[in-house]
Amino acid sequence: MPTDPTRPIITIDHLSKRFGSLAVLRDVSLAVMPGEVVAVIGPSGSGKTTLLRCINLLEPFDAGEVRLDDAPIGYVVAPNGRRRRQPEREIAKARAAIGMAFQSFNLFPHMTVLRNVMVAPMRIKRVSRDAAHETAVRLLDRVGLSDKVDAYPRQLSGGQQQRVAIARALAMEPKVMLFDEVTSALDPELVGEVLAVLRQLAEAGMTMVIVTHEMQFARDVADRIVFMAEGSIVEQGPPQQIFNDPQSERLKAFLRRYREAYLL
C-alpha cells in the first residue's frame, strides 16, 4: 500500500503506559509525516525509549493507539468496546514495515554479517536468495562495510556492528526507521561513522524517529525536535526554536544542564 504523502506515516494517539504504579507514558500524541526526521530528546527516564518501543509493539501499552499509515497496529477495539491485542502474526507484519536499530546492536552472533542482513528478507518477505544477496551487498556497501561481509559480529568494532544492524533493518525496505540511542554504547571515536550513515539516510528521504543524546547531530539533521520529560511531550518544534528559543522551563533547564556539562 503506497504511502499518501499528505497523511502521517506514524500516528501516536493518546498513548499511555503504566508500569505498576509508575506512569511511564502519559497521554502522548505525535504524528510523523513521510520523509520527516524527528529527533526525540530528554533526560533519562523521560519515556523516550519506551515510546519508541511502543511504536513497533516491542512494549505493550495500556491505552491509546498507534497507527501505521492510518491502520491501527497492536491492539484492536472490538465493537463492544473491549481492547484486545492483535495476533502475533498481524503485529509481525506491521513490524516488518518498521525498521529499528538498537543501542546494543543485537546482531545475530551465530551468523556472518552477510547472513545477518539477508536472513529476514529471505525468510519473511520470501525474497529469493540471489535478490537478498544482492540487496545485502548493496546495503553493506552503502554503510561502508563491503569488506566485512564474511566476518562474524564479534570480530567487528561497535561502530561497525551498528552499521551492520542498520543495513539489516534497511534490507526489509521499511517505511520508517526507528533509532534507539544507537550511538550511546559506542566509544566516542566510533560515533561519527554511525551518525554519517544516519545523515545519509535522512538526506535520501527516509522517515526517521531518532531517540538520541547527540544534540549537535539532532540540531543538524532533524526536521523536528521532540522534548520529553516524565512521560510526556513537553515541547516540540524545529531545531531553531528548540535550541535557540526554548519556551518551557523544563526544556530550558535541560539545555542549561547539557551546555554546562559540555562546556566544562
Add this chain to the structure above:
Amino acid sequence: MRFDLDMAARAIPELLGGLAVTLELSVLVIALSLIWGVVLVVGRLSHLLPLRLACAGYLQLVRNTPVLVQMYFFYFGFAMAGLRLSGFEAGLLAMVLQNGGYMSEIYRAGIENVGARQREAGLALGMRPFEAFRIVIFPQAVRLVLPPMTNQFVAIVKDTALVSTLSAADMMFRARLLIDRTAAAYEVFADLTAMYLVLTATIALLMRAAERRLGR
C-alpha cells in the same frame, strides 16, 4: 494393578524404621563434606603449585567416577584387607570424599563470582587479606552458594539410598525387605517415593528459608 491402600498404610511404619539411618547418613555426609570441602578449596586456591595440582587431581578423580564404585572399592577392599567396614561406614566414607569435592567446587565458584574486584576494594580500604575475605567476600559468597548447595544436599539424600546395596538398613533396604516378604511392590514403592519426596522437599524449603534470612 490394584492399589491396596491398607497395605500402603501398614508399610509406612516399616519404612520409617529405615528413616533414622537415612537421616543419620545424610546429616553426617552433609556436615563432613562441608568441612572436607573447606580443606579442599583452601588447597585448590593455595599459592603452592603442588598443592593446587593435587587438589585439582583429586577433584577430577571423584567427579569422574561413580560413587557406587567408590563405595564398593572401600567396602570390599577394606574387608579383604582385614578392616571390616559396615555398609553404612563405607558409604559414608565414599560419599564424604565425593561430596567434599563437589562442595569445594561450589565454594570456589562462589568466591570467584564475588570477584577479585571486591577483594581489591577491601584491600584498598586498608583491610588485611583475611579480613577482606571475612568482611567483604564471605558474606556475598554465602548468598551465591546457597542454591547450588541446596541441589547438592538433595543429591546427597538421594545418594544415601545406595548404601542399601551394601545391606545398610536405610529406607531403601527396608523397602526391599518388605517387598520380598509381602510382594506388595506397588504400595511399597509409592510410599517410599513419597517419603523421599517429603525429605527432599523439606530440605528445599529449609534452604529457601535460609536464603531469605540472609536477605537475598
Add this chain to the structure above:
Amino acid sequence: MPNVLIASLPYLLRGAIVTLELSAVCALLASAIGIIAALAQSYGGLVARGIALIYLYLMRGTPMLVMVFAAYYLLPYVGINVEPMTGGVLVVSLYYGAFMSEVFRAALASVPRGQWDAGRALGMHGRWLMGIVIVPQALRLAGPPFINTCIMLVKGTSLVSVIGLVELTLSGREVVERTLAPFQVFGGVALIYFVICYSLSLCGKALEARLPHAH
C-alpha cells in the same frame, strides 16, 4: 601386583562397552525428553506445563535407585519385558531427561533479551523467531552443561548393575567375586570410568573454547 587387573581387563572392557551403549542410547532419549519438557515448561499451555512440572518434581526428588528397583519389580505387572537393559534404558532416560530439561530451559533463558527484540523488530515471530534466532543460540549455550549432564548419566548407569545388567560395575563385582582382589579390580573399574568421563569433559572444554561467545 596388578596381574589380576590385567588378566580381567578384557572382561571389564566388555562391560564398559555395555556401559557406553547404554549411555549413548539414554543420552539421546534423555535429550529428546529434555527438549520437550523444557519447551512445555517455558512455552506450553497450562496442561503441558503442569505435566512437565510434575515430571520434573518427581525426578528431582526421587533417588534413581528407587526407580531402578521399581522398574524391576513393577514392570512385569504391566507386561513389559523385564530385561535389565530395557528397565535400565527406561529409568536412566527418564531420570536424566529431567536434568537435560533444566539444561535446555536455562539455555533458552540465557539468550539475551536483545535477540528477541531484534528478531521481532525485523518482523519475525513464532517458529521463525525460535528456529532462526533463538534456538541456534540456545543450543550453543547448552553445549557445556549438556556434556556435564552426559557425564552424570554415564556415572548413573552404574546403578543399573543392581538389577543385573552386566555393565562395567557389575562386571567388576563378578571379577572381584572370582579373584578376591577388590582394590585392584574396583580401582581398574574406576579408572575405566575415569577415562570415559574425563574424555567427555575434555570434549566439553574444547567445545567451550570453540564456541563463539556472543557480546
